[in-house]
Amino acid sequence: MFCSQxxxxxxxxxxxxxxxxxxxxxxxxxxPSPKPTxxxxxxxxxxxxxxxxxRWCSPSLFGLVLVGFLLPFADLSCAGEHVVTxxxxxLALGTRPAYPSDAAGGVPDDASSRCGxxxxxxxxxVIGLILGIRAxxxxxxxxxxxAALGTLLxxxxxxxxxxxxxxxxxx
Amino acid sequence: xxxxTFRFGYWLTLLGLLxxxxxxxWQVLSVRRG
Numbered sequence: 001m002f003c004s005q006x007x008x009x010x011x012x013x014x015x016x017x018x019x020x021x022x023x024x025x026x027x028x029x030x031x032p033s034p035k036p037t038x039x040x041x042x043x044x045x046x047x048x049x050x051x052x053x054x055r056w057c058s059p060s061l062f063g064l065v066l067v068g069f070l071l072p073f074a075d076l077s078c079a080g081e082h083v084v085t086x087x088x089x090x091l092a093l094g095t096r097p098a099y100p101s102d103a104a105g106g107v108p109d110d111a112s113s114r115c116g117x118x119x120x121x122x123x124x125x126v127i128g129l130i131l132g133i134r135a136x137x138x139x140x141x142x143x144x145x146x147a148a149l150g151t152l153l154x155x156x157x158x159x160x161x162x163x164x165x166x167x168x169x170x171x
Numbered sequence: 172x173x174x175x176t177f178r179f180g181y182w183l184t185l186l187g188l189l190x191x192x193x194x195x196x197w198q199v200l201s202v203r204r205g
């Protein structure tokens with residue numbers, strides 16, 4: 001039978017459309033199959049969301065990730081005392097806010113230097129966002145790879161900082 | 172001793188990328204299965 005909402009073909013015993021999730025009525029099996037008036041976009045649908053709404057999920061997620069890089073990302077502390085709060089862009093680009101004068105002497109210059117893992121994670125998010133806006137079958141695979149690589153890079157960033165304990169003598 | 176404690180931005184970024192990987196992976200697999 002064919003779905004009356006999106007026109008895709010489904011098995012006769014199916015209760016819901018495999019493409020758009022709309023309920024399929026038994027009466028549709030006997031009725032002539034309606035043809036879709038416009039080509040359906042690639043990808044799948046989720047429940048009551050239309051393919052058009054699903055299409056913007058991935059770019060929205062990558063946009064959210066980029067917003068996350070602008071928010072307070074990490075607290076830098078020295079000997080248990082909070083020194084400064086860094087954003088993701090501080091880590092990715094190597095820029096840093098000014099240290100408090102009483103802490104500056106105890107914090108090594110490279111404590112908040114550019115972290116390649118953060119830079120690559122930002123690059124993954126930007127590439128994923130661009131691929132998401134330019135929709136297509138190949139770009140979906142690219143977005144999946146970018147997101148997976150970015151996740152691994154952030155896990156790596158966490159592990160890197162756990163391993164990197166710099167002893168500094170406070171001035 | 173210098174330490175870095177991750178805050179809200181890190182976890183938002185991590186969750187966003189993880190969700191992106193799962194969502195796009197699901198899309199790729201769904202299209203492949205037809």
